[in-house]
Amino acid sequence: METMTEDPPLTFPSIWRHKHLLDLERLRSDELHAILKTAQTLKELTDGCxxxxxxxxxxxxxxxxxxxxxxxxxxxxxxxxxxxxxxxxFSSSGSSVAKGETFVDTAKTIEAMGVDWVVTRHSTPGTPHLLARELKCSVLNAGDGPHEHPTQGLLDILTILQHRGPSNWTSDEVDPSELLAGMTIAMVGDIAHSRTARSNIWGLKALGAKVIICGPPTLVSHRWEEIGFEVAHRLDDIVQHCDVLNLLRIQFERQSTRPFPSVREYAALYAMNGDRMRRAKDNILIMAPGPINRGVEITPEVADGPHSVILEQVTNGIAVRMAALWLLAGANDQL
Amino acid sequence: METMTEDPPLTFPSIWRHKHLLDLERLRSDELHAILKTAQTLKELTDGCxxxxxxxxxxxxxxxxxxxxxxxxxxxxxxxxxxxxxxxxFSSSGSSVAKGETFVDTAKTIEAMGVDWVVTRHSTPGTPHLLARELKCSVLNAGDGPHEHPTQGLLDILTILQHRGPSNWTSDEVDPSELLAGMTIAMVGDIAHSRTARSNIWGLKALGAKVIICGPPTLVSHRWEEIGFEVAHRLDDIVQHCDVLNLLRIQFERQSTRPFPSVREYAALYAMNGDRMRRAKDNILIMAPGPINRGVEITPEVADGPHSVILEQVTNGIAVRMAALWLLAGANDQL
Amino acid sequence: METMTEDPPLTFPSIWRHKHLLDLERLRSDELHAILKTAQTLKELTDGCxxxxxxxxxxxxxxxxxxxxxxxxxxxxxxxxxxxxxxxxFSSSGSSVAKGETFVDTAKTIEAMGVDWVVTRHSTPGTPHLLARELKCSVLNAGDGPHEHPTQGLLDILTILQHRGPSNWTSDEVDPSELLAGMTIAMVGDIAHSRTARSNIWGLKALGAKVIICGPPTLVSHRWEEIGFEVAHRLDDIVQHCDVLNLLRIQFERQSTRPFPSVREYAALYAMNGDRMRRAKDNILIMAPGPINRGVEITPEVADGPHSVILEQVTNGIAVRMAALWLLAGANDQL
Structure with a gap:
């Protein structure tokens, strides 16, 4: 029987100051590095989470x-x-919100029960930022509408680092802003509605990767080009240049009008399939935040193939969330 | 990192005999005092719950x-x-009750799984009392229709004692039936549908407080006067005399017909607002069992003002529930 | 206060090799015996679960x-x-399956979060077997449509052994295939839709019991006779010969057409009531997997009478599930 490690050799990173994790856009590369290193250490200390x-x-x-x-x-x-x-x-159905309570009052009530972290998901961008201003406990954004989903971005980046990062990526010696230098990583699909895309984009950029944003014109704004990203509208144009493809799910539930003629047409242009795999780099990493729709953004032979790290992403999700909880608690003077 | 206190200095009150907590109406003042003192001790031992x-x-x-x-x-x-x-x-939706099982059979099945307490909420008054007769484990009433909600009453009273009780209120020397002597406490609003009101009324009376019951005639029975309580139909008539106002939510979900013309009219007569605060005592306590409806029974300036103890009530809810669980387990010879 | 038993005297049965528990049909009598003995030991070590x-x-x-x-x-x-x-x-509502994910992908995702067992219930027979082929962690069938519900069969058999098994039934000396020799056990009611019936039938047969399958012709296939079981269509024909009656609930939710004219007619022919009790053996055991429908398959005087072991079955459910979790973890090299 396993025993609990009472005192794992875990050092709190001196640069970490945040008591909330709201988005990746405003984290510096050394802060991202601190979370990712902590996640890797915790993954190892917990025997793979x-x-x-x-x-x-x-x-x-x-x-x-x-x-x-x-x-x-x-x-x-x-x-x-x-x-x-x-x-x-806590959930919205059957809760106090249905009885007329405001979102902030609900959160303050939960805080008053003595909790240390509130993990929140809401369809309105900015709600976690609002809570962070109102609460004394730590707030973690688990998705605010199409805005950000920072732990998803972190788990994707952790997975990339494990496979393609420099061998000493967990060392204090590396320059965090160059960790992914030379890597080309494409976010493919429904960028417009994807908080996963946004968190990845900011995090990857901070660590030095080249990010390509690829999808139908209806789902990829040209504003991305104006702020320095490469935009592509055909997967075939970029597949041979990419080190990593992150294949987003089409979020039908967030769309009021159809952004393309049919799922079949979408798949023809953007699905990662065996044919496109043969034109890709030999060591390409295939990622997807899931849940995946087999036959839409990814075919079974790719999802279940040797380049797919989709299930590793899930395991790394536990790792980065452990790291986030631990770091925020530490910064909140609670350890 | 905190360590668990294995042996907190907690003394079981010798007068405590109950293995169920069903209502406050039938608890003696020394029994109420025993729960409240235990709650205060547990709150302190757990660093504020x-x-x-x-x-x-x-x-x-x-x-x-x-x-x-x-x-x-x-x-x-x-x-x-x-x-x-x-x-x-356990919940009603998707459960065995939907398959034709009786409420008592459901509870006995849960008990047979080896549980020590059943905490129950039901729309029918008396269901916890029924369970207490049928089960060997402890039963806690978490609300039986409009009848009672004893832990809500206790947490409200604990909050009052912390702010307005005698400094030695946790001592064994005090006379429990005089703990709140001289205090005037008004329950305001939807008395007819409020189990919170009923539990407060019996508990406050047992501890010596003067209780005023205030609300629209459609929601406040004159039977309360017959059994010795003061009834008021205008908040303006009583606000200047009160030490504590407990502002109840209008429970629209329990009402089959509208008990007043409009929410606006209700708020005009019964909402605690800044104007009424200026006519209140300097040290008035503003309480609400929540969830609050801002603009109905309470305005934001009062809810968020210095006299409001609404969030302290929430924390004290953990304290009285810890106390109740511990006392009932002890009385059930399980410690 | 109780302390945890860190090292209970529990010996892993050397014959146990399975890392999944999918059905009882394919377990040998010594394997059934191993689970049942382990369950009995764990029940005792946990002070009755x-x-x-x-x-x-x-x-x-x-x-x-x-x-x-x-x-x-x-x-x-x-x-x-x-x-x-x-x-x-995890549940189906609001989950990834609603977003288009396959059942196997959902299960693999859960496994990737680092779980040791997946307990699954599904309306399609064979889904746990499918998962067992796809996952590396242990899979427990908690009901696959009308097929099997192995832990329910085990808890029923454990209850029978406790009351009617040989006094040394937990000994290694007994012949498992003769544990229930001489016992006549009837499964009564909705056999066609009952996974409980099927798991009982295979388990009881393996341990040497005589099993009678009793119910309306529309709910009891004559194929049971072809494979060696006795079939009866009137409870009155068999009640005096049985040592155990296991009274199944009519699963209206699984039926597309009515299998009998009315509940009243069903009860007249198949309900265990006081009159039939008087014609039964003196020491008959009355069992029901629950939730029971009082007045349909069982009357209150029987359900609450001295021969009923319905609530003991519930407690034994905890025992066999503890045993299954522990044995599967051991076979999966995880202890």
Whole structure:
């Protein structure tokens, strides 16, 4: 039987000051590096995110989700439990909000129950930032509309670093802003509605990667070019140049009008399939934030093939969430 | 990192005999005092209901809620977890009751899974009393229709004692029936549908307070006068005399007909607002069981003002629920 | 206060090799015996399934239920918690499946979060077998359509053994295939839609019992006779010969057409009532998998009478689920 590691050799990074994790756009490269290194260490200390530590025992993490989610919610819950914390679930249905309470009052009530972190998802961009101003406990953004989903961006970047980062990427010696220098990474698909895309884009850029934004003109604004990113409208134009493809799901639930004629047409232009794999680099990494729609953005032979790291992304999700919870608690003077 | 206090200096009150907590109407003042003192001690031992003890480790608390609730349900869950117990959630939707099982059979089945407490909420008054007769484990009433909500009454009273009680209120020397002597406390609003009102009224009376029941004639029965309470139909008539106002939410979901012409008219007569604050005592306490409807029973300037103790009530909810779980387990010979 | 037993005297049965629990049809009698003995030991070590051990601490059990359930789901959760494991809940509503993800992708995603067991319920027979082929972690079938519900079969058999098994039934000396020799056990009611019936039938047969399958011709196939079971269409024909009656619920939710004229007619022919009790053996055991429908398959005087072991079945459900989790983890080289 495993025993709990009471005192894992984990050093708090001196540069970390944030008590909230709201977006990646405003994090510096050394701050991103600090989270990613901590995530890697915690992954190793927990035997691949499977075993339990007691670093955060006695603390409580509240999930306050106003959009359906089981995957992200459970990933945060498991991350908290892996570090010994308790979890408590709040949802919008059947809750006080239905009785006329404001969102901030709901969150303050949860905080008053003695929680240490509020993890929140909401369809309105900026809600976590609002909560961060109103609460004394730590706030983690688990997705605010199409804006950002910072832990998803971090887990994607962690997966890239594990496969393509310099061998000493966890060292303090590296220049964080050059960690992904020379890498070309494409975000493919429904950029307009994707908080995952936005968190990836800012994080990847800060670490020195070249980011290509690829998708139908209806789903990719040309404003991205104005602020320095490459935009492509055909996957065939870029597939041979990319080190990493991150294949986004079409978020039909966020669209009021159809952004392309049919799913079949979308797949013809943007699905990663066997034919395109043969034109890709030999060591291309295939990523997808999931849930994947087989036959739409990715075919089964690619999803289940040797270049796919989709399930590693899921495991890394536990790692970065453990890291975030631990770092925020530390910055909040709670350790 | 915090460590668990294995042996907190907590003394079981010798007068406590109950294995169920069903209502406040039938508790004596010394019994109320015992719960409140225990709650205060547990709040302090848990650093304001934030840290974890192991007093009840290995035990299991089952939530059996037949009405929507996240606030009270989670408060009980957190209280159980703060003392080291496990929790398990049952709800009416998708459960055995939908397959034709009786309420008592459902509860007995849960008990047979080895739980130590059943916390129950039901729209029918008396259901917790029914369960208490049928089960061997402890039963806690978390609201039975408009009848009682004893832990809500206790947390309100605990909040009053912390602010206005005699400095030695936790001492064994005080006369519990005089703890709130000289205090005038008004329950304002939808008395007819409020289990919170009823639990407060019986508890406050037992501890010596003067209770005023204030609301529209359609929501306040004159039977309250017959049994010795003061009834008022205008907040303006009483606001200057009160030490505490407890502002109830209008429970539209419990009303079959509208008890007043409009929310605007209700607010004009009963909302606690800045104008009425200026006519109130200097040290008036503003309470609300929540969720609050800003602009209906309370305006934002009052809810967020210095006299409001609404969020302290939430924290005290954890404290009284920890106390109740611990006392009932002790009386059930389980400690 | 109870303390956790760190090292309970529990020996892993050398014959146990399975890392999944999918059905009872393909388990040998010595394998059934191994689970049942382990369940009995764990029930005793946990003081009747009430106290907590740490045998599986640090591990995580995921519930992946695609049919409504609170009873079975919570029984598995409690079993996991009683052995120190954490639990995490996934359900179909609001999950990734609604966003187009396949069932297997959902399960693989959950596995990638580092869980040790996936407990699954699905309306399609064979889904747990499918998952077992795709996942590296252990899979437990908590009901696959009308096919099997192996832990329900085991808990029913454990209850029979406790009351009617040989006094040395937990000994290694007994012949498992003769454990229930001489016992006549009838499964009564909706055999066609009952996974409980099927798991009981295979398990009971393997341990040497005589099994009678009793119900309306529309709900009992004559194929059962062809494979060696006795079929009856009137409870009155068999009641005096039975040592155990297992009274199944009519699963209206699984039926597309009415299999009998009315509930009243069904009850007249198949309900176990006081009159039939008087014609039964003196020591007959009355069982029901629950939730029971009083007045349909069983009358209150029988359900609440001295021969009923319905609530013991519930407690034994925790015991067999603890045993299954522990044995599968051991076979999966995780202990």
């Amino acid at each position: 499977r075993r339990k530590l007691s670093l955060l025992s006695g603390k409580t993490c509240a999930n306050l989700f106003f959009e359906n989610s089981t995957r992200t919610r459970n990933s945060f819950s498991l991350a908290a439990k892996r570090l010994g914390a308790d979890t408590v679930e | 934030r840290r974890k003890l192991s007093l009840l480790s290995g035990k299991t608390c089952a939530n059996l809620f037949f009405e929507n609730s996240t606030r009270t349900r989670n408060s009980f869950s957190l209280a159980a977890k703060r003392l080291g117990a496990d929790t398990v959630e | 009430r106290r907590k051990l740490s045998l599986l601490s640090g591990k995580t059990c995921a519930n992946l239920f695609f049919e409504n359930s609170t009873r079975t789901r919570n029984s598995f959760s409690l079993a996991a918690k009683r052995l120190g494991a954490d639990t995490v809940e």
